[in-house]
Amino acid sequence: MLLDIGPLGSTERLIALLALALAALVALWFVFRKLGHYRLIADIPTARIRSAPQGYVELIGHVIAGENGMLSAPLSGRPCVWYTYKVEKQSGGERKQWKTVRSGRSDSWFQINDGTGTCLVDPAGAEVTTLHKQSWRGNTELPSINASGLSAKGIAAILTSNSVSGHYRYTESLIFEHEQLYALGRFHTVGGGRDQLDMKATARDLLRDWKQNPDRLRERFDQNGDGQIDLQEWQQAQKEALQEARAQQRELHQLPSMNVLTDSQSRRQPYLLSTYDEERLMRRYRWISIWCLSLTGVAFWLFLEVLLAG
16 A cells, blocks of 8 residues: 555445545546537537537637626626626635625626527527636625726736635626637527427417317307306307417517527537637647546545555
């Protein structure tokens, strides 16, 4: 044995073995997951938005604000199209620890344009990596923000990224307008006659909604005024529900086509958004895999040391 481990009780030994085995398995899982990301980025060709196939694709374009315009970052007040943030508070006592007191992530859609077309991007469910990640400290739960954004002191802390005083730590990651974005996700086009409604199902849904308001249903379809909907009147309601379903389909046909990128909801198809360029993103996942593989080796070695300890 290379490590001198003192005598362990049976319970302590079992706990140590289980903890090390779990650590090794988790690290190994990350190895395969990040290697999978690396292979997908390397193997999937970049599609152009105008001619992209429906399904899992890779896109690269420049960021444009969504329909609701620019967002304001919660901590720094900087204009952006996407953000995630975290505020931590340092606990007292001999062992200083950071506890998250608030956090959040933007779910607002934005757009990318690659010169051939525009695509809406839904960030929900995406693994996002950004070039713009800043951390600084202060003495209040939220940084002081004036009308034009963060206070001068806060801006200085962000720019230098070396503010080490204060019981609160702020971390913020942002995507700015006009940045280049790498995206890997499910591409689909809606509108323009592509969406086909199930006429019978849509009509059933309409009838179900109408039945939620019996007074309105009788007012609309009780032709003989007896306060009841008889068979003939119900058939008329079914006929009108089908007509409304067809009208909804016609409206869908008249909508302009919109390209949308979303999460595929498949473990085999991760949803990745990054302001790193493709090569740098590949290197990042490769190094994460190597680091996790090293952790797996260390955890396995310690597992053997504990197992063989007398």
